[in-house]
Amino acid sequence: MDKTVHADNSSRKGWFLNSPWLRHESLLLLILVLEWLYFNSVGPRFGTLENTYDILRHSSEIGLLALALTPVILTGGIDLSVGSLLGLCAILFGKLWRDAHLPVWEAAAAALGFGAAGGAVNAWFITKLRLPPLIVTLGTLSLFRGLAEAVTHGVDTFTGFPGSFLALGQGQIFGLPAQLPLLFVGAVVIWLMVHSTVLGRSWRAIGFAAEGARYAGIPVGRRVALVYVLAGIISGLAAVIYTARLGQAKADAGTGYELFAITAVVLGGTSIFGGIGSVHGTLLGVAAIAVLSNGLVHARQPREVAGMLTGALLLIALAASVLAKNLANNRRR
């Protein structure tokens, strides 16, 4: 970096506040470590490998949704329909397998396709009609869940999947939970897309200023449409893993997941206005919430406390971030 431009950085007072140590992700990492240390001391079974696998297994679907939402929120958009889309894909998957007698892995691939279709619906409203993502996905949130209920009449449940399929959600590969490789691959792919490709850079640019990006020659419509379709595909994948973990598919699958996913993304430092954010921040956010929720069980606390603390954590983390930034800005002046 050009030392003359950043001459102020070398002064003592400015150094700490402007350094990478005070970045949002670092703070979150600190919180995560503190959580871990605390729960380790309070709950004897908390730090075991087995419990860690549990945490991973329980957070894999929400983790995937949070990963899917990161590019969406980076572009300045939002997608409230991912949870409902998960439910719709889950029952369509079940229906294809049970009623249309498709082999289970083909039906799973089809579920991804349905997810893409759902994402495409969102994408169309948002890019072609230029409608606000919050409102569009609020509508598709109801629509997808409603379709899932209409198809199953609310009542129908799909169970009895073959063992080889259930192993995806419940079994192990080399001693690790079976979902882990998928989660890992998903995280790496999304990380690369966001941080290392021109695509990711264009998403950030669109999030900062869509009109500016357009004038810079970025095909804004296509890039934005891609994030929603991508979110849809990942919802479909999460639906398959969810069904495998539970052993059944019902119309109410994934209820409320979108809010957890958004909380994780925002906690991880991605700005809801777009342009700023990181995939590793999202992963840290998911980890912080999952560890908190799991740890409180080991600390023998009622479940409601986890919800309250998560809400409080979100507010405090955001407020701290803003205050730190303001302090840094003031110092720089």
Next chain:
Amino acid sequence: MNAHVREISVALALGLILLALAIFADSFYQPQPLLSLVTGQAPALIVTCGVALVMIARQIDISIGSQMAVCSVCTGLLAAANWPLGLVLIAAIGLGALLGAINGLFVAVLRLPSIVVTLATMVTWREALRWQRQGAFVNLPDGLQWFGMSQTHGQLTIVISALVVLFLLGLSTRHLAAGRFIYAVGSDVEAARLAGIRPQLVTFLVFVGMGALTGLAATLHIVQSPQVDPNSGTGLELKAIAAAVVGGVAISGGRGNLWAVFLGFLLLACVSPALIHLHIEAYWERAIAGAIILAAILADGLEKQTARFSHPRTPSVANG
């Protein structure tokens, strides 16, 4: 003509449903049940007006369901402790305003995004209430139902109160300077600031007002039955925001009027009773509501497209 397209189309859709009911299920129009139905919806209408104002100010509030639950339970507990009705009402509005102020603090002062702040407060209030109540109903004292009046008088009072609130809010957003400030802040914050308006203050007060309205709605709600369910208000935010959207309020702020929101509210509110009277299966309800919302959104988008083609350089006009 353009300015009233939304009102007309929603009114048309509403008219169609009412017509269908008149032809196929005129049992809908019996006065007593209809009054009961409308009374039940009155608190939600008040909340919807509040959320419409929040959205016009370019913010959003998804914690209103939890606020409603907290206010209902606390109000019920105060009433059960034999506080006089007037004090109970004031306490309810005050509590709601306090909850709204907390949202307003984070959004207006700390400049945090309202969707995240209200998401956090929604979860926090709801879980705290669950922890405290453990699902138990609150039993209200006998004289509280219908404010101690007869059922019909009480119901009429509640309905008229809601309509008065709607009327007052509608008039003040059109004619009072303070009301126009909300539109100004929602359209363009910088321009508003340059015009001498204090956007932070306006935003803060909008959230406080939202909370106060929720408190009022909670009081009107608890006098309708002798017990308070601590789970009441679940799903209220979605309902209210959807009604505002159908009524033409733009999430990008600065646009929308409360009369259209009222029509949108009526449209969505009659889906459920219409299905019951027309003997249509219940599992269609959510899909139909979602379709109405998407249709409204579609109409918004098409309107934008045609506006762009026919008046390429006309800036968007703030409606209402």
Next chain:
Amino acid sequence: MKLITTLLLLTAVLFAGCNRSSEMGTGAPSSQKKITIALLPKSKGNAYFISCKKGAERAAKELEVDLLFDGPTDPDPAKQNEIVENWIALGVDAIAAACENQEGISTALRKARSKGIKVITYDSDAAPDARAFFVNQATPEGIGFALMDEAARQMGEEGEFAIITASLTAANMNQWQKYIEARRSDRYPRIKMVALRPCDDLKDRAQAEATALLSANPNLKLIMAICSPAVPGAAEAVKQAGKTGQVEVIGLGLPSENRRYVKEGVTQTVILWKTEDLGYLTVYAAQALARGTLNPADHAFKAGMLGEFQIQGDNILLGKPFLFNKTNIDQFDF
């Protein structure tokens, strides 16, 4: 790059720190260690399960066991699995679960059994191979038939009735509806069910639905509310519509929430069972299973102060559904 290195280092440190594998098995507890029993309701804020918990706590005090009570606080159907898996990691001795999703939770319960944790179910059963016993207060068949029989009795075996349920996806209520319908078509062909509406487990929504049902179906004779907040909701609707006595209300609910309506004659019958006894019996059974004093071949089981209970196969029977009405409702305070 600095951040990534820090992350990797920390992960390594943490993993090194958590190499304590689960040393003690969760099988037969030593006689000095206190037994931990984990009680899982269908949902945590539900007054019905709170009253089960009261009985359970009483039993836990008598038996000197640790009682963990935790349940889902949101409608996520996967939450019960997560809670059970948390308890497996925690190393509890026995789990007693009221199952929301029969197939879904069986997955987690089987896993618990494979780790040596004793599993019983109460209120709503899981798959038979996922638990040792089911503390059965009433089979879905028993509940469905009792509801339909009582409805028929109130309606004079003919006419129209409507059902208000919690949601269209609630597994246990769907089961009850199945048996209600089976009983109706079998024994009461002159009775017709005209509507089935969900109330999202909200009393006020049930009131609104009932109001609309009353005006849409002028010949309606009875409303059957099978989710507990819906019973007072429907009763209030009938009262406000001025149809007390004209339209009967019955349902599955708590006496305390319905007492005023039963006394006023709006609600005729509330069907339930002694929920505290259910909790009490469940904890006793779980403890006996953990201690090894309850075995699959047993025919009867003695539970503390409640006395002996019959065991039919792998079902421990609490008894039949109890009908609360004007004459006896004051005797109960839950």
